Amino acid sequence: MRLFHTSDWHLGQNLHGQERDFEHACFLTWLLTQLAEQQPDALLIAGDIFDTVNPPVKAQERLYDFIVSAHEQQPALTIVMIAGNHDSGSRIELPAPLMRRLRTHALGRVLWLDDGQLDAERLLIPLPDASGETAAWCLALPFLRPAEVTGAQLGDNYLRGIGQVHEWLIAAANAKRQPGQALIAISHAHMAGGSVSEDSERSLIIGNAEALPASLFGPSISYVALGHLHKPQRVNSEERIRYCGSPIPLSFSEIGYQHQILDVVLEGENLISVEPRLIPRAVNLQRIGPAPLAEILSQLAELPDTDLLADTQRQPWLEVRVKLDEPQPDLRQQIETGLQGKAVRLVRIAAEYAGSGSRSGDEAATQLIELDQLTPQELFSRAWQDSYGSEADEQTLKDFAVLLQEVQLQGEQP
DSSP: OEEEEEOOOOBTOEETTEEOHHHHHHHHHHHHHHHHHHOOSEEEEESOOBSSSSOOHHHHHHHHHHHHHHHHHOTTOEEEEEOOTTSOHHHHHTTHHHHHTTTEEEEOOOOBOTTSOBOOGGGEEEEEOTTSSEEEEEEEEOOOOHHHHOBTTTBSOHHHHHHHHHHHHHHHHHHHOOTTOEEEEEEEOOBTTOOOOTTTOOOOOOTTOOOBOGGGSOTTOSEEEEESOSSOEEETTEEEEEEOOOSSOOSGGGTTSOOEEEEEEEETTEEEEEEEEEOOOSSOEEEEEEEEHHHHHHHHHTSOBOOTTSOGGGSOEEEEEEEESSOOTTHHHHHHHHTTTBSOEEEEEEEEEEEEOSSTTOEEEEEOOOGGGSOHHHHHHHHHHHHHSSOOOHHHHHHHHHHHHHHHHHHTOO
16 A cells, blocks of 8 residues: 655645745645656645635635546545644535545544544545555544543543543554554644744644653554644654655745655555655745845845746745844835845845843843744733733643633634
């Protein structure tokens, strides 16, 4: 059995106000070509399909056009996609009856039966191989929100509830599978030890709770296809537990590594290989600085001039980071003047102000932080500190996290 592991498409994402539809279209075209050439048995999309719970129409059209095109060119392909923390689980599942006719399974949330047991049947997806025989079972674990895994049956401990869901689903899968059939888990979660990309990943940690342990996925699971962390990586150096990462850089912190999908091959229950397939970058992200303004203006002058025959959609996105000794009221004007006729698109200017620090007489830098660089938890902590002159205690942070989850759930209604 062969499968493609992808995640974190974030369709509809904006980069500091600039839409990324062209880049996503290029990725999906490339992915369709890879599917046609390599003929995998299954495509896994491990959450954060959209960037927001209410994605723009164009982003939704991108997804459904892709699914139809993939089915038309490869009718035997099975697609499994789950909701991530950026997605609305109900929105992801809304067209599920129609998509099943395209061999696509959309799982947005976990459900419970009247007797309080997990509805595991709907989360277990058969994965046929090229002969049409079920070669593996996919355990679909969408992002688990507190309201879904706590309550009368599971108690109020969020992490314990998550562990119970994993235990019950894996037990159901082991009971269902036949000898030689592999178990493939697809999950959207922050696993302990994972490397986070600065600026672009919304925290999943509630209060001071730790990330999830890899031990949730016992040895009966042949491969774990993870989503949420945007940098490709193994969890605890395990070959079978992997993040494939996002297909495009979603912030300037993600420009230093190659984005990819993972090509996974299994023979029976045995994992044979996991190979990256590198995704061509349709639009580069470019950083200049941090440096003094005079040096920045000199670097801007050295940028290539605009080619009137070139495709402007492929011009790099540019972030400029300037070190200043004092405020410069015309900073943006100077930078925009320096960029006139240059083949880049400015999306962000960040200023850092140098001043005398109090620690050992060393100089300290105070960076102006934009709101979109801070998580809701960080904003709340700063506001609490400003209002009360002390840090919020653990219980207050937990109460805020629960309130935030309730607000996000209300915003998920299509």
